[in-house]
Amino acid sequence: QKEVEQDPGPLSVPEGAIVSLNCTYSNSAFQYFMWYRQYSRKGPELLMYTYSSGNKEDGRFTAQVDKSSKYISLFIRDSQPSDSATYLCAMNSGGYQKVTFGTGTKLQVIP
């Protein structure tokens, strides 16, 4: 079993929809949680960064962490075609060492 599980999709939604992207994990030591966005043939770009449980909002994006359920989510409101990308969750227990990534969910927002 992988430490981090992420549905690969693809997920296809109409423009303006609310998108929910999710990851589950098994390592209870994880404290830091990140979401990256990766456009085709580009490097991953850090989108959201949260510590421990709770919510964090940045514009149309909301990251949610539920440590009791070992479940994290990224919500995208009013989705745009420019949001079409692969979204990677990532997490670690702190420090500069290993960050564990999910395999990514491919999102397509249809105009």
Next chain:
Amino acid sequence: DAGITQSPRHKVTETGTPVTLRCHQTENHRYMYWYRQDPGHGLRLIHYSYGVKDTDKGEVSDGYSVSRSKTEDFLLTLESATSSQTSVYFCAISGGTNEQFFGPGTRLTVL
């Protein structure tokens, strides 16, 4: 891409030849990482560096070596390339927080 460049961006080589990929940063960050990204596996850590001449192995280090003689440069060497090393290689940097910033990637094909 957060002041990170990778070279070459594309390379085709033959089995058994040595290959060196270069990562260069202008952020003066202490930590540097090499990942490979493959379908179904996501990002996997090959090697990382926590300072000049200080490096350590990641989860998929077999067949790879690294060197860091200057803060700004981190080299990844495939001593004798194999077809299983065909992949997209990403360099990442970190200033000591859990956030990592990625370069644009190198697409390597081993024939």
